[in-house]
């Protein structure tokens with residue numbers, strides 16, 4: 001204790017604080033909003049833990065490529081507009097796959113409390129068009145292929161040495177369509193994810209690519225502790241000893257509709273008021289239309305929690321007319337705690 005006090009006093013007396021490295025890997029399933037929010041929170045934490053220390057940001061990017069092999073819109077916007085244009089003044093140096101720059105001028109340390117992201121007024125090229133229920137792929141000009149790419153080709157696109165499930169890292173993996181072929185999804189490598197059999201069977205079959213990826217992001221947060229299940233015993237022991245959760249343990253079994261409600265709450269941010277605000281019969285009418293037009297049925301699984309949750313979410317947007325566009329909100333972890341049931345009629349389907 002005495003030692004720590006002395007060290008603190010010395011630092012305060014003038015020795016410059018050591019630099020702090022911040023690393024973020026923008027995953028293929030992260031969009032601009034989620035990546036920007038997470039990087040911002042890391043920089044906030046760095047300022048909290050080591051106030052004023054020079055901050056060095058390292059960004060890696062998985063997938064997120066355009067037709068020419070360059071970075072897609074979200075990745076480019078993250079590097080150019082968010083890092084260089086906004087966050088740069090709160091950093092000393094930025095390294096990305098496109099550039100490495102030392103920031104001119106002294107690093108600012110007066111970080112805002114909240115990150116606010118503005119969107120184009122006309123909503124162009126952003127979110128899912130809920131009034132149309134159209135196909136919304138991530139790739140704008142898909143490669144003209146008649147057969148799916150190999151597992152190896154998808155792994156190469158994602159920068160994986162060994163193909164593993166994007167959510168739990170397990171093998172073997174399956175090639176999962178982002179937007180199903182039955183809904184018009186392409187054979188482009190960018191329309192594929194690698195998932196284990198279990199996660200493939202759980203993933204949504206919907207017309208909106210970003211909602212598929214948002215679900216993968218959500219499932220990764222929910223199940224990431226499973227990544228360590230097949231680690232060597234001594235590593236597992238060390239992880240547990242250091243406070244890392246290994247394995248998600250027993251999942252409580254709930255009814256289908258409770259599971260859908262849980263996902264609406266944790267993935268789409270539904271609250272009690274959202275359900276009270278709408279006429280239940282109207283919602284069900286819209287729900288069936290969305291299911292019919294913009295979802296697919298796979299694996300002979302008649303009822304899929306993730307597909308149903310998405311369809312309820314889009315149906316609610318259609319009922320309330322909220323802007324006409326839907327943006328999946330993947331929870332950043334806090335919503336995963338304290339999951340409870342939402343109010344609403346039971347047994348409706």
Ligand SMILES: [Zn+2]
Pocket residue numbers: 165166167168169170195196197198199
């Ligand atoms: Zn998996």
